[in-house]
Amino acid sequence: MQGIFLIPITKSSLDVATFLGFTLAELFGVPCDIIEQDFSIAQHYNSERRQYHSTEILKRLLPLAEGNSRQILGIIDVDLYIPILTFVYGEAQLGKRCALISIFRLYQQFYGLPEDETLLLQRSEKEAVHELGHTLGLPHCQNFECVMHYSHSVEYIDIKRNVFCPDCSRMAGFRSRWR
Amino acid sequence: MEDAGASRVRILVVDDEFSVRDSLRAWFENEGYDVDVAAGGKEALVKLAQKEWDVFFLDLKMPDMSGLELQQKIKEIQPSGTIIIITAYASVDSAVEAMKSGAYDYLSKPFDADHLALLVRNAIERKKLLDETTKLKTTLKRVYSATEIIGESSGIRQVIENIEAVAEVDSTVLIRGESGTGKEIVARAIHANSRRRYAPIVTINCGALPESILESELFGHEKGAFTGAQYARKGKFEMADGGTIFLDEIGNISPKIQMEFLRVLEDKKFFRVGGSKEIRADFRTIAATNKDLEAAMASGEFRSDLFYRLNVFVIDLPPLRERRGDIPLLARHFLDVYRQQMNKPITGISQAAMNILTDYDWPGNVRELENAMERSVVICKEKDIQPAHLPFSNARLEEGGSSGSLEAIQMHHIKKVLEQTDWNISKASILLQVDRATLYNKIKKFNLQKQ
Ligand SMILES: [Zn+2]
Ligand SMILES: [Zn+2]
Numbered sequence: 178m179q180g181i182f183l184i185p186i187t188k189s190s191l192d193v194a195t196f197l198g199f200t201l202a203e204l205f206g207v208p209c210d211i212i213e214q215d216f217s218i219a220q221h222y223n224s225e226r227r228q229y230h231s232t233e234i235l236k237r238l239l240p241l242a243e244g245n246s247r248q249i250l251g252i253i254d255v256d257l258y259i260p261i262l263t264f265v266y267g268e269a270q271l272g273k274r275c276a277l278i279s280i281f282r283l284y285q286q287f288y289g290l291p292e293d294e295t296l297l298l299q300r301s302e303k304e305a306v307h308e309l310g311h312t313l314g315l316p317h318c319q320n321f322e323c324v325m326h327y328s329h330s331v332e333y334i335d336i337k338r339n340v341f342c343p344d345c346s347r348m349a350g351f352r353s354r355w356r
Numbered sequence: 357m358e359d360a361g362a363s364r365v366r367i368l369v370v371d372d373e374f375s376v377r378d379s380l381r382a383w384f385e386n387e388g389y390d391v392d393v394a395a396g397g398k399e400a401l402v403k404l405a406q407k408e409w410d411v412f413f414l415d416l417k418m419p420d421m422s423g424l425e426l427q428q429k430i431k432e433i434q435p436s437g438t439i440i441i442i443t444a445y446a447s448v449d450s451a452v453e454a455m456k457s458g459a460y461d462y463l464s465k466p467f468d469a470d471h472l473a474l475l476v477r478n479a480i481e482r483k484k485l486l487d488e489t490t491k492l493k494t495t496l497k498r499v500y501s502a503t504e505i506i507g508e509s510s511g512i513r514q515v516i517e518n519i520e521a522v523a524e525v526d527s528t529v530l531i532r533g534e535s536g537t538g539k540e541i542v543a544r545a546i547h548a549n550s551r552r553r554y555a556p557i558v559t560i561n562c563g564a565l566p567e568s569i570l571e572s573e574l575f576g577h578e579k580g581a582f583t584g585a586q587y588a589r590k591g592k593f594e595m596a597d598g599g600t601i602f603l604d605e606i607g608n609i610s611p612k613i614q615m616e617f618l619r620v621l622e623d624k625k626f627f628r629v630g631g632s633k634e635i636r637a638d639f640r641t642i643a644a645t646n647k648d649l650e651a652a653m654a655s656g657e658f659r660s661d662l663f664y665r666l667n668v669f670v671i672d673l674p675p676l677r678e679r680r681g682d683i684p685l686l687a688r689h690f691l692d693v694y695r696q697q698m699n700k701p702i703t704g705i706s707q708a709a710m711n712i713l714t715d716y717d718w719p720g721n722v723r724e725l726e727n728a729m730e731r732s733v734v735i736c737k738e739k740d741i742q743p744a745h746l747p748f749s750n751a752r753l754e755e756g757g758s759s760g761s762l763e764a765i766q767m768h769h770i771k772k773v774l775e776q777t778d779w780n781i782s783k784a785s786i787l788l789q790v791d792r793a794t795l796y797n798k799i800k801k802f803n804l805q806k807q
Binding site: 192195200203204261263264265271286287289291294298302311316327354 | 375376379380382383385386387388465466467468469470472473555556558569572577581582583584585586587589590595693697699779780781782791792793794796797800
């Protein structure tokens with residue numbers, strides 16, 4: 178990985194993006210910068226489902242990957258879906274450079290629990306690392322605590338760590354931070 | 357991770373809608389399955405002739421052949437395959453019809469990922485694809501055996517013997533010891549050496565949460581169970597199904613939760629908050645405490661029936677000051693871990709520094725020692741760790757001069773550490789001993805900016 182560009186697609190995701198700007202740079206050991214883009218996603222809204230189409234928004238990110246060799250990570254605070262699933266936390270191009278995460282369902286408030294900014298950031302970081310892992314060609318991992326484990330729901334995100342397990346590290350060619 | 361070939365589960369998706377085929381294919385590929393798609397019944401029959409499939413996903417309505425018809429053909433050609441019907445919400449009736457004629461289950465669009473994963477898992481288990489699970493087991497064994505308990509003192513040898521003795525049997529374990537002695541590490545080691553190691557160990561710190569939240573954390577809640585609960589949530593007991601629940605700081609729970617614990621530990625059955633469906637979970641219980649439970653029991657703060665339910669097999673963790681002989685071993689171990697992690701050419705610990713380490717009383721026990729070593733690796737620019745790199749020798753820095761509120765002192769300190777580490781949040785969080793996300797929130801709160 179050469180570097181990361183973070184694209185906060187909606188206003189309130191800027192804050193999470195700022196945190197990820199620090200933390201992803203350190204985790205992956207590459208430059209990580211925020212690019213603020215004027216991005217309208219209104220056309221990707223499905224009024225019946227009251228969600229936004231993840232794959233369509235991901236496609237909008239593709240032009241940003243042209244003319245550079247960094248990974249592109251969009252961050253959004255609306256609920257995302259793909260046609261067959263009730264919702265998704267994010268989506269990535271397997272082995273290519275674009276990925277998207279939604280922080281919508283990562284807020285404690287949606288579960289009726291008190292706001293927890295630290296937990297929100299930790300969950301966002303795991304989902305960001307997860308989707309970036311896909312862009313590096315990593316599939317899902319069976320290890321419950323590996324960041325590449327597939328999270329069907331937020332409880333699974335909380336069980337996993339923010340790093341690749343030794344197997345996934347090896348596959349992605351990173352020094353393992355697993356302990 | 358996957359060695360392609362015989363052991364992989366084969367899934368065939370038959371649907372005339374491209375987006376359904378495409379997204380299911382991507383989803384299953386990501387999960388490590390061998391997947392192919394067919395746009396209709398005829399194409400499916402061709403693929404059926406080429407290979408054997410384990411699981412079929414069939415759309416009920418297709419232009420060239422009905423799902424039911426295709427289901428019949430599959431039953432004739434590959435009777436051992438598991439059939440799952442895909443249906444639009446409106447046609448659930450016909451899905452039920454399909455199940456009567458032998459389909460395993462149905463899914464109505466859009467699917468819940470959690471449900472989809474469960475369905476596939478059940479279908480596979482039903483087929484008893486043993487080699488697949490063997491593969492999973494070898495992967496996990498390697499990962500979990502990394503858990504380490506280090507020491508040569510008789511106290512720690514006893515602990516290791518106890519772990520080995522109790523891991524295989526499924527009994528409840530109570531781990532006692534001061535904070536920082538490594539109670540969670542012991543719990544993880546027991547789990548990792550038990551037959552439950554292929555399912556997760558789920559940790560909950562019972563002392564850290566107010567009662568109402570703890571209840572939802574433990575048992576989960578249904579959508580709308582209370583104000584703001586837009587989505588349902590699984591509780592820790594449910595998450596621990598098949599695995600282990602680790603109840604940390606068990607001595608700090610309210611009488612109401614004690615009562616509920618007792619019931620769950622006995623029956624392994626419970627309801628989500630606001631739920632009416634009884635949930636069963638098969639988990640092993642490991643509890644831990646740094647409290648004197650006997651005293652708490654005598655004063656009526658802790659239920660005796662709960663105590664006896666937990667007090668089945670007890671592991672006592674000695675404080676570090678009672679096993680000073682292990683300090684050099686532990687210190688070198690943590691040095692090794694962190695110099696590798698941070699890629700630093702540090703070769704050892706100077707004698708002077710080691711003397712300080714072995715003389716110190718370590719009220720925070722092994723965790724404090726680990727933090728001290730991690731911190732020293734961050735600071736150290738020499739060949740080996742010197743006394744100056746240890747936290748207690750230069751703890752107060754120049755803070756003494758700054759007067760003002762606690763907040764102001766904190767802000768000043770954070771700013772200083774950030775400058776020291778060139779705004780590397782990871783390193784700064786090690787020096788400050790806080791989580792990176794917490795540190796970031798402080799930076800935001802104090803509006804600190806990199807110059
Ligand atoms: Zn994924
Ligand atoms: Zn992994």
